[in-house]
Amino acid sequence: MSVPEALLEIDRISKRYGDVVALRDMSFEVRAGEMFGFVGSNGAGKTTTMRIALGVLAADSGEVRWNGAPITFETRRRIGYMPEERGLYPKMKVAEQLAYLAELHGSGSAAARRAADVWIERLGLTEKRDEEVQKLSLGNQQRVQLAAALVHDPEVLVLDEPFSGLDPVAVDVMSQVLREKCDQGVPVVFSSHQLDLVERLCDRVGIVRSGQMVASGSVAELRSGTTERVMVDVDGAGYGWVDELTGVRVVERQGSRAVLELGDGVDDQVVLRAASAAGRVREFAPHRPSLSELFRNVVTEEAAA
Numbered sequence: 001m002s003v004p005e006a007l008l009e010i011d012r013i014s015k016r017y018g019d020v021v022a023l024r025d026m027s028f029e030v031r032a033g034e035m036f037g038f039v040g041s042n043g044a045g046k047t048t049t050m051r052i053a054l055g056v057l058a059a060d061s062g063e064v065r066w067n068g069a070p071i072t073f074e075t076r077r078r079i080g081y082m083p084e085e086r087g088l089y090p091k092m093k094v095a096e097q098l099a100y101l102a103e104l105h106g107s108g109s110a111a112a113r114r115a116a117d118v119w120i121e122r123l124g125l126t127e128k129r130d131e132e133v134q135k136l137s138l139g140n141q142q143r144v145q146l147a148a149a150l151v152h153d154p155e156v157l158v159l160d161e162p163f164s165g166l167d168p169v170a171v172d173v174m175s176q177v178l179r180e181k182c183d184q185g186v187p188v189v190f191s192s193h194q195l196d197l198v199e200r201l202c203d204r205v206g207i208v209r210s211g212q213m214v215a216s217g218s219v220a221e222l223r224s225g226t227t228e229r230v231m232v233d234v235d236g237a238g239y240g241w242v243d244e245l246t247g248v249r250v251v252e253r254q255g256s257r258a259v260l261e262l263g264d265g266v267d268d269q270v271v272l273r274a275a276s277a278a279g280r281v282r283e284f285a286p287h288r289p290s291l292s293e294l295f296r297n298v299v300t301e302e303a304a305a
């Protein structure tokens with residue numbers, strides 16, 4: 001399937017639960033073939049956003065559009081959704097359940113059974129196909145849940161914490177499947193607290209805090225606004241020498257290594273010379289902040305603001 005123009009737009013949605021403001025003008029978009037990682041602290045508003053995107057919850061204001069038009073009951077059927085609370089029928093058998101869900105989304109019964117079999121095999125569930133969902137381990141239930149999101153060949157995927165609780169092999173399977181769907185032109189958005197995974201998989205990331213999108217872009221773009229840092233390892237010298245340098249500070253220590261932040265206009269060669277004067281330099285290299293570090297910076301900055 002190829003959907004070159006596919007575009008999911010979340011446009012300034014707001015939502016309150018009584019006195020609790022869950023979302024304030026939340027906006028972002030996910031394009032064809034793009035994997036978008038939705039990250040944020042507990043209670044930041046990710047699940048609420050996804051539920052509104054799916055139309056299972058109404059926004060107080062704002063709009064969700066699919067290919068330029070507001071989401072309707074009809075377009076909603078074309079979204080593959082993995083809800084946080086999961087949503088399978090516990091007593092139904094795996095194959096039966098998947099075929100049933102495909103039929104609910106409009107497939108004929110033979111096609112539905114075929115699609116169920118394809119995803120059962122792809123997600124390593126062949127031996128479990130005739131077991132009741134409630135008797136499966138949590139990770140296997142999650143595989144079934146992903147199969148349920150995919151079995152009707154959706155045009156867009158919205159997945160709430162699909163990786164939580166999976167073993168490393170299941171994480172690999174899930175990652176490959178999502179990447180394949182993406183490569184077929186399907187926009188994929190998923191939330192996760194596993195930021196290393198998000199950094200590895202996603203083309204773009206959105207960081208949400210207190211119901212608002214506070215930063216979004218590729219990890220490289222998120223990094224571009226940050227100050228220059230170097231990782232330095234000086235043999236046994238400690239890091240007192242850094243205090244003598246204007247515009248340089250230690251931001252992190254890991255054993256004998258330190259991450260130094262270099263203010264505007266600081267020449268890294270000056271820092272290297274100071275390090276050499278202090279002791280034997282074992283390592284001196286640019287330090288690219290990870291998504292976890294960027295996330296912490298954004299969340300702390302916002303909290304302090």
Ligand SMILES: Nc1ncnc2c1ncn2[C@@H]1O[C@H](COP(=O)(O)OP(=O)(O)OP(=O)(O)O)[C@@H](O)[C@H]1O
Pocket residue numbers: 017020021022040041042043044045046047048049
């Ligand atoms: N049904 C509800 N009734 C009242 N408040 C709610 C309800 N659902 C969510 N909230 C509140 O809305 C805010 C956003 O919650 P949401 O579940 O969207 O966050 P989240 O980012 O998905 O969090 P987590 O990472 O913990 O899953 C929180 O303050 C939460 O307590």
